[in-house]
Amino acid sequence: MELRKTEAKAIQRGLEKLGLYTKAIDGDLGPNSQTAVNAYLMANANRLPDGFQGWSNKRKFVACLQMLSLDAGFDPGVIDGWMGTNTRNAATLYVSSLDGLQIFNVLDFEPIDGKPK
Numbered sequence: 001m002e003l004r005k006t007e008a009k010a011i012q013r014g015l016e017k018l019g020l021y022t023k024a025i026d027g028d029l030g031p032n033s034q035t036a037v038n039a040y041l042m043a044n045a046n047r048l049p050d051g052f053q054g055w056s057n058k059r060k061f062v063a064c065l066q067m068l069s070l071d072a073g074f075d076p077g078v079i080d081g082w083m084g085t086n087t088r089n090a091a092t093l094y095v096s097s098l099d100g101l102q103i104f105n106v107l108d109f110e111p112i113d114g115k116p117k
Contacts, residue, residue, distance in 0.1 A: 014068040069094040
């Protein structure tokens with residue numbers, strides 16, 4: 001799965017909030033975004049597997065999105081830099097939360113008693 005433009009913007013917005021990114025929020029993951037992502041990953045190296053420095057830029061962007069999502073309360077699963085279903089679901093919730101939508105990251109398994117009125 002590929003990164004979506006809204007996810008790229010979410011990475012930029014998240015890094016902007018942390019003071020690591022100061023350019024336009026445009027979804028263009030160019031050199032400025034890469035510099036910010038690398039700074040974020042290095043500051044959080046203890047949360048990443050050994051050897052992450054050798055990952056492709058694309059994989060680093062996904063790892064950054066995974067960590068930003070996790071820090072916002074949306075679990076992407078293992079922080080591994082791969083865009084799978086868990087990461088996509090967490091990223092979707094993360095993007096929505098940045099847009100001011102109220103997100104409930106819980107499942108309600110309690111049955112509804114009685115018949116509908």
